[in-house]
Amino acid sequence: MQPPSTLSTRRQIQLPSKRQLECTHTHDKEKKEMYCMMTMTRFSHNQKMTDLNEPEAKLEALLDIINSSARQAIAEYKNTGHGVPSADAATFHPLDSATDTIALKKAIRLLEGAYHQLSTILAPPQHTLMNFVFNYNWACIDVALRARIADVLDKHPEGLNVDRLAEAVNLDKSKTARVLRALSLMGCFKEVAPDVFANTRLSLILKSTNNTGCLAGLHSQDVPKYAGVLYESMTDEEFAHSHEPDKAPWVLALRKEGMKGNNHWELFKNNDEKREAFQRAMLGLNEMVGASAVLHHYPWDNISSVVDIGSGIGTFSTPLAKMFPHLKITNQDLPQVLLQAQNVWKKTAPEALLDGRVEFVPFNFLEDVPVAGKDVYYLRNIIHNWPDRDATTILRNIRKVMGLNSRVLIHDCVFFHTLQEPDIGTDGLSTAPEPMLPNFGAGAHRSYQMDMTMWLIHNTKERTLGELKILGASVGLVLTQVYDLVETMVVEFRIAQS
Ligand SMILES: C[S@@+](CC[C@H](N)C(=O)[O-])C[C@H]1O[C@@H](n2cnc3c(N)ncnc32)[C@H](O)[C@@H]1O
Incomplete structure (x- = not known):
């Protein structure tokens, strides 16, 4: 197990220590060169720090x-022994x-x-601002x-003429070509010859079997409709100052289509197809943010029992x-989610079911307490789905059964936030x-977009x-440790000693 992130000050670029670079690597020469290069970069960077108020020094x-972080990323790919991804790659890299x-x-x-900050400083402002909205990706x-364009192209690694591609997916050929360009x-996607397109490492994500593609589908199809009423939801008398789930922008968007909704989870209650797509999107979300790092960075060896609260189909627990x-x-x-979960576990981890070390206990976390006296109560992608009142209820129900x-x-x-919070520090x-x-x-782009999705x-x-x-303290819990997994964090609480 690795310790939680160490304190880093504002004036340090995060570089691996010489020891870190020396201990684990197979490509020693490359690593040492990388270390020297990065140490020099840090040296020159620190020197310039003295006059960072000067625009040019910034x-x-x-x-x-940009230089040192790109080289660090290159080193990470090379560490796998599979080299760096190529610009033309049409397969995934093992990393x-x-x-x-x-x-x-x-x-x-x-x-x-x-690089975003650099280009924003250097580009004309009208150019950058329009990049924000002039974006139909x-x-x-x-x-x-x-x-299912990526699925069709997958059968033609050498590329497929847009005439045949458009015919296969039943779309107009010139419009299809414009989208692909x-x-x-x-x-x-890439145009390998005039009007001939092939998959790339990015477009492979769009294959129908890919979980992140499923997440992308939710965000490209449904969420833009809700985003389209954001301003209205902030000015409508009924919605503007409410923080209740039944006053979310999606409720307003549904109303405009003549439909009703209260709580997003209701969508899945009697709809197997939607529930399945959502659970696949959850897998995709966790792949996108790299949430599985928790498997490597929390001391699971010292734990005996874990309750996965709001487990879904077991994207974490399996x-x-x-x-x-x-x-x-x-x-x-x-209950309906756990039925689906058991079917998934039977296929993906039958040995754990046979050993009897996995159980499924349906509950409603807003009304019921979870099973009592376990070592870890784990909540991934749960608390951010609920307003403070409900998040407190969920935590209070857990607190009641903690040993x-x-x-x-x-x-x-x-x-x-963009400015440091002096009273909180960086912990x-x-x-x-x-x-x-x-x-x-x-x-931190994706974190801020995720915040908007939650809204x-x-x-x-x-x-x-x-x-x-504050949420923890309101139910008698105290923060004891933070595990910084870059895009997500694992925040550990224990019972506060009075
Ligand atoms: C965003 S998903 C997270 C799933 C999983 N923890 C993960 O990270 O992949 C939220 C989960 O909370 C569950 N959930 C929603 N309302 C619930 C409730 N009232 N009681 C118990 N679970 C609930 C949903 O069914 C869903 O599986």
């Missing part, structure tokens, strides 16, 4: 960060499906934050997903059971080096560490 510092990508994600967070992705600009066969695992969710050794793990995106969490925004700016669908939010502490 640009130079951002260039240094794409690794369960612990923390080091790569740290490098990419710096890279994305720094989501609509083009929606076409590609619904027409717009996406090819961004590396999703790999946990496989990796740590000593654990007793309880899955708790709504002295029990702990609650909240695993969500944890928010950092050992990483902050970006200057002149980047402390929260990594555009490097649009549930009228809820991602929380800061300070807000989570």
Whole structure:
């Protein structure tokens, strides 16, 4: 098990220590070169820190960060022994499906934050601002997903002429080509010869079997409708000041279509197809944020029993059971979800069911307490779905059955604002080096978009560490540890000693 993230100050670029680089690597020469290069970059970066108030020094510092973080990412790919991904790749790189990508994600967070900040400073403002709204990538992705274009191209690795492709997916050929060209600009599909298109490593995500593609489908098809009424939901008398789930923008969007809705979870109650798509999207979400890193970075060896609260089909608990066969695992969710979960477990981890170390206990976490006296109560992608009142109810129900050794793990995106919060500090969490925004700016893009998704669908939010502490304290829990997994965090609480 690795310790939680160490404290990093605003003036440090996060680089691996010389020891880290030396101890694990097979490609020693490359690693040492990388270390020297990065140490030099840090040296020159720190020197420039003295005059970081100068606009040009900021640009130079951002260039240094881009350089060192890109090289760190290259090193992470090379560490796998499979080289770096090629621009033309039409297959996944082994690192794409690794369960612990923390080091790569740290490098990419710096890279994305720094290059976005650099181009925003250098580009004309009208150019950058219009880039925000002049963006139909989501609509083009929606076409590609619904027409299953990536599935068709998968059978033609050398590429397929758009005439035949359009015929296969029953769309107009010139319109299909325009959609594919717009996406090819961004590396999703490629035009290998005039009017001949092929898959890339990005467009493979759009195959119908891919879980992240399923998540992309929810965001390209349904969520834009809710986003379309955001302003109305902020000005409508009934919705504007409410933080109740039945006043989420999606409720307003449904109303405009003549339909009714109260709580997003109702959508799945009697609809197997929607429930299945949602659970696959959950798998995709966890792949996108690299949530499986929790399997490697929490001390599961020292734990005997785990309750997965709002387990879904077991996207967390199934790999946990496989990796740590000593654990007793309880899955708790709504009854209809657990029926689906048991079918999935029978297929994916039958050995754990036969051993009797996994149980399924249906409950409603807003009304019932979970099973009592277990070591860990784990909540992934749960607390951010609920307003403070309901989140407190869920935690209070858990608190009632905790033993002295029990702990609650909240695993969500944890928010950092663009200005440091002096009363809260960083609690050992990483902050970006200057002149980047402390929260990594555009490097934290997906967390801020996730916060918007929570708003649009549930009228809820991602929380800061300070807000989570307050939630815990309100039910007698105290924050004891934070595990920084880059895009998500695992925040551990125990019973507060009075
Ligand atoms: C966003 S999903 C997260 C699933 C899983 N923890 C993961 O990370 O993949 C939220 C889960 O909460 C469950 N849920 C919603 N309302 C619930 C309730 N009142 N009681 C118990 N579970 C509920 C849903 O069925 C769903 O499986």
